[in-house]
Amino acid sequence: MPEAKPEEVASGTAHANTDDATAVTAFARLYGEPLFELPADLYIPPDALEIFLEAFEGPLDLLLYLIRRQNFNILDIPMEPLTRQYMDYVQEIRSHNLELAADYLLMAAMLIEIKSRMLLPRPPVVNEEEAEDPRAQLVRRLLEYEKTKQAAQQLAVLPQQGRDFWCASAHVPTHEAPVALPTVTPEALQRAWQAIVRRSKLLAHHTITREKLSVREYMSRVLRTLQGHPYVEFEKLFDASHSVPVLVVTFVALLELGKENLIEIVQAEAFAPIYVMVRTV
Incomplete structure (x- = not known):
């Protein structure tokens, strides 16, 4: 490693001493350059230096x-x-x-x-009572x-409603909405009637008799059967042991009662059992 010349050492020492002297005499540096006096147009706002004391509530x-x-x-x-x-x-x-x-x-x-x-000085004690x-x-x-x-x-530090948590709420209806029952189609009534006829043929007796059947009479029978019951299943209004003419007259009686708005034929949903009830005014 080459030795430094005495002239270089002296020069470096002098440069370092010069920087130290500049640092002592300069009161600030701006972009690395020393400042020795304040600028003439320097403006310091009155609130630039403000002491912030610890806040107290009283x-x-x-x-x-x-x-x-x-x-x-x-x-x-x-x-x-x-x-x-x-x-x-x-x-x-x-x-x-x-x-x-x-x-x-x-x-x-x-x-x-x-x-x-x-x-x-405290006043003298009276009646051995010490002053407050x-x-x-x-x-x-x-x-x-x-x-x-x-x-x-x-x-x-306790959790607060509206800041740390919210209360869940839901609207509960005070009354039940009426259930809309589907309308009984003629096809559904036809299928129910055909099922009754098929069961009747399986249980029918081969007895030839002549019956006098009255639609009005069977209308009264149907109404008597429905009395005291909120509803009766459609198939239970027919006795499968009776002959086909009796079943036909009973079915016609049901149709007449429905036509005269004395009964109501309802069904909960498609392909569900059919029910018959007395119509209320």
Whole structure:
């Protein structure tokens, strides 16, 4: 490795000394260049430098903060350092917000009064009753405020409706919607009738008789059968042991009753059993 010449060493030392001297005399650097004096047109807004003090919710909150920060015994408050620290804070907020300082000034007057009463000699004891400590009322207010503040902090961490959760709701109808029953088609009635006729033929006796059948009479029979029942299945109105003419007359009687709006023939759904009920007005 080549040795540095004495001239280079001296030059480097002189350059370093020059930079150190520049750094000492320059009060700032702008884009790497030293500044030795303020620009003539430099404007600094009045709120550019602002002291942000710790926010308090009132005089009691400030007092409690000062007591806890200094680890003072709240039952034996040293009034001199507490009052001094409190007044320092009041002087700061007076310079920023005079309206906000009003409540704090009232507490400051109370602290000064307590401090003055503690400096005065105590009156002689009467009836062996010890005089109340001037700090007692302040201590009671601080303890009550601390309990309230802790309770408020506990409530603040609890989940709140509308912020942390929402209540589910659903509309429940108060009455049931009427069920729309499908209309019985002639084809469905025909299929039911054909099924009855087929069963009747299987059980029919080969007896030749002559019967006098009255449609009106069987209409009355059907109405008597339906009395006392909300509905009767269509097939149960026919006795498969009877002859085909009896079944035919019964079927015609049903059609006549339906035509005269004395009965109603309904069906819950397609291909479901057919029911017959007395029509109500």
